[in-house]
Amino acid sequence: MSYLETLEPIARDVVAQHAPAVDGEGRFPRESVDALGAAGLLGLLSATDVGGLGLGPAAAVRVIERLAQECGSTAMVTTMHYAGTAVVEAFGPEDVRRGLATGERFTTLAFSEAGSRSHFWAPLSTARQENGHVVLDAKKSWITSARQATDYVWSSKPLAGEEASTIWLVPAKSEGLSVPRPFDGLGLRGNDSTPVTAEGVKVAPEARLGEDGGGFGVMMGTVLPRFNLMIAAGALGLASGALKRAIAHVSATRYAHLGSSLADLPTIRAYVARMQIKTDMTRTLLHDAAAAVEGGREDAMLRVLESKAAAGETALEVTDLAMRVCGGQAFRKDVGVERLFRDARAASVMAPTTDQLYDFIGKAVCGLDLF
Ligand SMILES: Cc1cc2nc3c(=O)[nH]c(=O)nc-3n(C[C@H](O)[C@H](O)[C@H](O)COP(=O)(O)OP(=O)(O)OC[C@H]3O[C@@H](n4cnc5c(N)ncnc54)[C@H](O)[C@@H]3O)c2cc1C
Structure with a gap:
């Protein structure tokens, strides 16, 4: 199978x-x-x-x-x-x-911090050697699955040198880790994405993932392509899920006094067409981006950046239109669109955010350095 x-x-x-x-x-x-x-x-x-x-x-x-x-x-x-x-x-x-x-x-990424916010490539949290251990201190701002994961893939400043970061594997049960408050957000309400504080958390030196100071390379080479493609896929799924529900609603909902459905209204059909086009465009770009990564194509990084920006914006637009075409009924939970509308707000503000991506893509196509 x-x-x-x-x-x-x-x-x-x-x-x-x-x-x-x-x-x-x-x-x-x-x-x-x-x-x-x-x-x-x-x-x-x-x-x-x-x-x-x-x-x-x-x-x-x-x-x-x-x-x-x-x-x-x-x-x-x-x-x-x-x-x-x-x-x-x-x-x-x-x-x-x-x-x-x-x-x-079960694992997750612990990159974003209270200090450097969405600029995940620049952690302020520290790692130091002490009595054969590595001691981590941090104020992580968002860790998805924070209270459910067994292991965090964690960024810090390096032990030594001027590079931006080092990556560690931190057991979620480590002494010194605490969750100041549970997640209570607009959408993705089950994702358990909480802040996590680390005070004197001890890990073994072998917990390092890659070289000391090699964090930026891990983030850009290993994490970013996969992360961007999957966040884009999540955004696309919310858009295509909302589109499917909207089509079902406008096809089935009737004006009894006119003997016609919502789908009989040209305005509604035009909105549905826009949703379909945006969703299909995004899926085509995303699948091409994944093929570019798997094939080691030269344009892979550009496609990876483009696909997250495109999918994040498509999710906002398509779920917004789904709310519109499904009318007042969508404002309640009956149609099932409002949950996807709320969930779809996240992708565009998850780092790299859409606005950061516009800047990176603009730099890339103008031949400028990204950082
Ligand atoms: C549901 C959810 C789950 C998350 N899960 C995780 C996780 O598991 N692990 C993790 O490490 N992080 C996670 N994050 C954090 C996420 O990746 C971002 O770091 C976070 O959303 C940024 O929010 P902020 O308020 O700190 O943004 P800020 O950095 O304060 O940004 C505010 C605004 O400024 C804009 N901006 C910032 N810099 C630039 C720039 N250079 N150019 C243009 N505009 C800019 C942004 O686009 C944004 O619109 C999660 C976030 C969400 C919403």
């Missing part, structure tokens, strides 16, 4: 079923994550020699889009697990790689 055939009943019967409660109660999508783990799908990007499926970004894009059509929170926590897994696969120990592949462990 292909990974998409394995995914489909989980998306339809588990993820979709629990999504309203995950959103309404603001709780982690435990049932969905467990179902993905049991089916082997949390190991999508892990190598086969540690029990994974050994697939690449193009497969991840398809899985995340399908999940987001049903539940933005499930798509988000899975995205962060896959992004963290990519770093551990490249630099981490075999037992952790195996745990992440089989679903016994």
